[in-house]
Amino acid sequence: MSYFPENDPSLTTTSLLNTSSILITNANLLTMEGVTIEQGWIHIVDGKIVGLGDTTEWETYKSQLSNISNTRIIDAQNRLVSPGLIDPHTHIGIDEEGIGWEGADYNETSEAVTPHLRALDGINPYDEGFVDAARTGVTTVQVLPGSANVIGGLMCCLKVLPGSTVEQMVVLHPSGLKMALGENPKKYHGVASGRAPLTRMGIAGIIREQLVQAQHYVAQQQSIEVEQSRPSPPRNLRMEALGLALEKKIPVRFHAHRADDIATALRLGHEFDLDITIEHTTDGIKIAKELASSGRYCSVGPTLSSRSKVELRNLSWETYPALYQAGVPISITTDHPVLPIQYLPTSAKMAIQAGLPLDAAWEALTIQAARHLHLADSTGSLKVGKDADIVIWNTHPLTDSGEVALTMAGGQITFAQSEPQL
Known part of the structure; x- marks a missing residue:
């Protein structure tokens, strides 16, 4: 009864x-x-x-x-x-809607390498996007810097609590370090300003260079702690952020659409023993076996959008069932406001129509997204x-x-x- x-x-x-x-x-x-x-x-x-x-x-x-x-x-x-519901990849609050340039605080394009930046400092908690998220059933989001820079900065996870302060909303900070491969860094720096990177080689080279510098910085800090007699050098916030990734205290989240860029992300992750995730994964269907064997978490999307640039030529709902069937752990993202966050359930429905099982779609919206964010101990299931x-x-x-x-x-x-x- x-x-x-x-x-x-x-x-x-x-x-x-x-x-x-x-x-x-x-x-x-x-x-x-x-x-x-x-x-x-x-x-x-x-x-x-x-x-x-x-x-x-x-x-x-x-x-x-x-x-x-x-x-x-x-x-x-x-x-x-x-x-x-959980959206693991958004710019909500940091790329505000209905405001224009004044609300665009997600890309610090003055230089290509900015690991010390914190998305937390650019979030407006009164952005209307948070209200839309709550109306859609979204309770947790990750907010990332944009993908204009090779290394964009630190991200955070928030509870969707419209009208609260950012401090009241934060559940994990930092939740990762943003790196971007492919078209965007080339466009915003190489094409727009003539400075590095102009090529995909340049992007990967910059990442390696920065990580090697950070390895030396971390080793130096550790030796000073052991000896205790040597004076500590001035803090380097850039190297500290990279050091968190090298020590696997936070993941590196790679913006990667094309299959070759996804392969580069996997290569760099293996080379430096990083905890990485793949963000967007548009061409993931071409490299599904490699993604599955890597065990890396992938957010997929936004797919309910136009093929607005070269890297989106292969945009397809077939990617979702193909990755799932290959054994790749996937979640679904809107990349808000690229696709407004209220279309997160619609995206799942479209993936289902393309062959993604209903149970897998629910997992992608909840528990898999929580695992992607290292938050499965606190959310993602009842x-x-x-x-x-x-x-x-x-x-x-x-x-x-x-x-x-x-x-x-x-x-x-x-x-x-x-x-x-x-």
């Missing part, structure tokens, strides 16, 4: 803003933990999932609680409830101990025209339809 909270006098519905305890009932839970729970429930306290199960487990769970009064009750009305990143859908978003009824990020409700619809 379904559990209806209004029939239980021990539970008191309180206002949304004054409670740290929320109970979602009558939910069809897509957990992304290998099980779907019909007529399930989720208990959230202080932004974390502290309990979930089916109706047969409720009474046992309830009996173990000392007090669950003052709990906000949300009746999902037998709707689908999933983990929050599991006790993880953040309460949860979406209630009015109908299924990938097989139907389902829309978001409610989005919750870290236990905070960031979007909700009017109360009668919940």
Whole structure:
């Protein structure tokens, strides 16, 4: 029998803003933990999932609680409830919409090598894109510097909490170091200014040169720590950022569309023993075997866009099922605002139409994206101990025209339809 909270006098519905305890009932839970729970429930306290199960487990769970009064009750009305969606590659807040050059803070094109820059310093948390993300069911995003530079800087992961400060939104900083191969660095530096890099050889050479310099810097710092008698040299923020990548404290995230650029990323990762991911992976279908054997995570997209440059000539929805079938761990990106973030579910639907299995599409939007970001311990699935990143859908978003009824990020409700619809 379904559990209806209004029939239980021990539970008191309180206002949304004054409670740290929320109970979602009558939910069809897509957990992304290998099980779907019909007529399930989720208990959230202080932004974390502290309990979930089916109706047969409720009474046992309830009996173990000392007090669950003052709990906000949300009746999902037998709707689908999933983990929050994750976009692992965006420029949200750092490339603002509707503003023009004043909101374009994602490419510092004054030089080609800027590892010391931090996307965190350019994010406007009041960008309308965050509101659109919440309305779409997106609860976590990674924000990267742009791809104009060979080495673009440090990135961060945010909870989508419209109206909050960046400090309140950050869940991982830095979450990686941006490097870009191919057309963009050649265009913004070689073609536009006549300075290096003018070629793909130049791009790879600059990356090697910088990493070797950083190896010496890291070795020097380590020897000073051992000896303790030598004075420390002045800090070098550029080398420190590269050192984080060399020590595998953060991944290097390579912007790479063409198959040869993807191969270069794999080569550099092997040469310097880096933790790398491939970003965009447009030509991944040509190099699927190599990607699969490398074990590298790949974000794919944005595919719902035009072939606006040479590297996008092979843009295809077939890339998603081909990579999945080859065994490549994939996630889906909009590269917002290249493709507005509200089209993330639409992108998954298009990949499904091209042959990507439904389960794989859900994984790409949730748990695989969380793994891509090294956040799978805290988000990407509905599991006790993880953040309460949860979406209630009015109908299924990938097989139907389902829309978001409610989005919750870290236990905070960031979007909700009017109360009668919940």
